[in-house]
Amino acid sequence: MKRKKLPNNKHNGLSIYCSKSKCDRHFSWTHVNEKQEDGSFVKKEPHCGITNKKLSSCRFYEKHKFITRIHIPGTYKGRKSKTLDASNYVEAVVEAIEFENEFKKEFKVSSTPTEFVSKRCFLINAQARYIEVLSNINVPDHKKKVRSKDYISEEKSRLKEFNEALVKNGVNKRMILIDRITDHHVGIYHTSILKGRENKNRTYNNKVASLKRFFNWAIKYYKLKIVNPFDEVNKRAEVIRKDTITGEEYKRLLAIISPERGIAIVGLKDKQRKQRYKLYLKDGIELALHTGGRREEIVVLKWNMIKSIKGELSYIEMSNLKVERQLGEGFNENVALKIIPITRSLLKLLYRMGYEKYKDSD
Template identity: 30%
Template sequence: MMRLKIEKNNYGLRVYCTKCKKQYYHHNINQCKHEEYQHYKSIVSYSNGRKAKMYKTKKYDEALISAIQFKKDVKNGVLNEDSIKDMINLNNISIIDAANMFLEYKHGIDVPLHLKKEISKKHLNEIKNNVQLFINILRDKKINIEMMTIDSISDKHVGYWYEYVTEKYSIGSLSTKLKIIKSFINHMIEEVGVVMKNPFKKVILDEVLCNVNSITKEEFFNVIDAVENKTPFQQLGGNRKERKNRYKPYLVNGFKLALHTGLRHEELVTLTWNDLFFSRKNNCYMFVIDNLKVERITGKKFKKKYIPVGEDLFELLQELGFEDLKESELYVLEPKRTISYKTMMANLSKGFSHYYKQAYPNREGMKFKVLRKTYLTYLNKEVGKNMIELSSHGSMKTLQKHYIDEEIATRGLNMRIFE
């Protein structure tokens, strides 16, 4: 296949390589060695931003004529926001163009302010990687995703994806991948207006068997002891043979605070003393915080989370400086910190896993989230179905599936953990 011809022009026409993910001009087109991935593309700037269009033709003269007309339409306001759906041939959107439209939408590009959602950089990368994975799977099957239209995706193509991901990934990670690829197709149907059915809706994944065991009192305090008395160094794999020091001075307090509040990582490390309120009605202290995870997922404000401060938690708060720090804007955990909350989240997670293995080298490891599971397990026994008001889950079904340790739940213990 011949390299596409491109000449200097005033119409925004250039060559775009979907392999390099770069655009080339008359002076550097020779740098691209992927002739089969080259396409003509034009970009035109206007008062409110830029418009781009990819062309299917491989002939320079045809692409140039189209680029001249495209620029004229943009400058004359033919392709304004009000007629965006008229601009797009909904029956002729390629898979690669659809993927780019979806990713631009998720990044908030040309999205009206009231429709923009705050999405973490980590989740944006996850979305991008999973859409890219689907494209790569189709390419490996010799499918021209630059030419094949999005509405041509069928059960056959879903089968290619399903075969690959079920072989390469664990059952636990598949639901996220399926959710992202479903939302990609749904976006094209619901937001762009492509007329098609979502073939990914037919995919049924095996149910994940969740480990709902809590941590025992003996295990927890042996982990605490390991932080103070076992080696902090973890030997990593790979060619570098790197050793990581997992010790941090706030680990013990972090583990205890997680156990006695049931908070998620982000909520825990961003908890401040002025989140603590005294309830005159109940004659007790309560933490009242925003439900960060649910709000990030839904893009909407959600009801507050209430963490009652029982005897165990109050004792811990006194150790952490309750008398001097209450009502201040300082963090409860590591008030005078010099690192980001994301770094603290990672340190707590990796630190807990490391020191659990130090305490129990011959057992299967436990993760930091077991502390939340333990809290919710005891909470369930104490308040029953009313725990939904405290746990911030969408339903009791979610709690029963992921957090309730049946053995502990039947013991009839009070909310004081481990007693």
């Protein structure tokens, strides 16, 4: 049996593995001609893991095997490897290419990048993948959910804020493993939220909730055998004050809505006048009051959503957009519509807005 060698410009991923129990080393190269200062070349070799002598003098060369390794897409250091039967480099390349083609075919047909997970999961890599999942990137269709850009941006900024707090306290955000995050790191974030800022308790709770969601996802996605480090963070008391206005105040609010009062100055350096007044603004505010609908539900109302019973206007059928988003596309076809009764005051508003002219239209 001849010694196995690798050329300088070898096939990517190919190496030689010594299966001798006391050696157990991989050699990605077997020799290189190193240029000296005088212009001459000296042959350089890696060393045997047992004798510490040059690889070419290893007594256990019969234990040497060609091995090929392929990086698993979607992972940090995940690899799939195969020990080859080849006795020389040319045969090894042929086997390696066959293995690569089989892997690519299998990967494309039966797998997605999200299914391959590295055993060593770094915090920053997990965060990047989490934001991708929220954005439905490389997510199977049946798991996709509709999330607003504002929501994703908010989650991203809170993860960034957590990282910045760690960095300020000497933690390398790029090197720490996600399963090494402890109460110590949670405490750092807790202090950073409260110190030197006027964050209210509700803001604190929202920020902690974002981190808790991320770690719950990571534990499930990476199959980590750890407890969520944010589980024991207690919610801070929130005092929610809901002020109401009188009917008279409400009328005065509508009365001051005008083009003259709708001018706003925007921009820090290049200040510009913007007209914020819209013809539909008063109608929108009144519809919100009389229907109780969410803002996004109000702006998509159509005249043909108004339903009659025995010739009299009775109710408005309104889509429940919040529930539809939560269920996701493909699972939200049968969400019950919100039924808004048409009261006497709402009836007057609809006629004032032009019901007779626009009824049953889109």
